[in-house]
Amino acid sequence: MYRLNNLKRNVLITPDEVIFHAATDQQIAERQILQNIIVAEERWIANAICDKFYEDFISKKNVTVTQENKADLLQKINTSFELDGLNPIKDSDLKIGMIINAIEFVDNLWYVKLWERFLWKLSAECVDMTSIVPSWLRHTSIGQQMNNPNAIGGNGASSASGGVKEINFKQASSIQDRIDPLIERMHLWICQNKENFPLYCKDCGGCGCDGELTGVDGVSHIRKTNFITNIYED
Structure with missing residues (x-):
């Protein structure tokens, strides 16, 4: 999956990769995801796999556009876009100095195995978790505004935006x-x-x-949230 990395620094995951693996709707504004990637990776991923490992992985998964590799990268990006049903980009859209992110750049087979089995999904979950509050409460020119109305819909079918308790529960979960x-x-x-x-x-x-x-800390079965039935208890 060849994608433009618009964060101006190497990262593991792109917004499209987050949407693919996170428990989200398929239609989400890219910026809602993009601005949470660095925070999520530095908070969880770099710590989970160690800084040198993280640096090595992101250096392999990102390539800077140069005059020499531009044509090749443009072809690879557009081939990837076509496979995913996206519109191709023009030569003028791909500028020298831009960063392209793709697992296909990584030539270490064990890194690829790690990405496909754990790291892709884990990174997506971390970004999704980091996006919970910013996607719920926006920092606007007139202050903090909820992203959604309290209730939408009608005729017996409605959807209500989550409150503080729901947000806290989702974060913990x-x-x-x-x-x-x-x-x-x-x-x-x-x-x-x-x-x-x-x-x-x-x-x-x-x-x-x-x-x-021996000596496993057991977070997968011991440290877990209560079922949602107690969400409204004070």
Whole structure:
């Protein structure tokens, strides 16, 4: 998936990749996602896989447009866009110095395996979680404004925007029921294949790599939110 990286720095994931893997509608303004990617990656991903590993991965997944590679990149982008049903971009749209993001740039097969099995989904979940509050409450020229009306629809069919309790519940659920378990499971998988990830700096003691599984912190089944039935309890 070749995409323009409009953040002016290397990152792991693009807005289209977030929409593909996050539990969201398919029609979301790109900026609502874009401006949360760096925060999400620095908060969770860089810490989860270690800075040197993160830096190495994003350096492989992003390529800067130069005079020499521009024609090749333009062809690859438009081929990718065509496969995804998107309109092609013009030569004039692709400028020298722009950054292109694609997993196809990564030639380390174990990095690609990690991306496809865990890191793509995990990154999307982290960006989605980071987007919860900014997509709910916008910073506008007249102050903080809710993005949606309190209720929309009619004739017995309506949709109400979430309040503080719903937002807090979703944040807690996103972290504890989705992000934490994925990070823990990814850690175990990396440790089981640690010879292929020399830049991973986390302690793999008791991960089961050498036999019996011990000392796992259990976030995937212990640290989880209560079911939604208690959301309105004071």
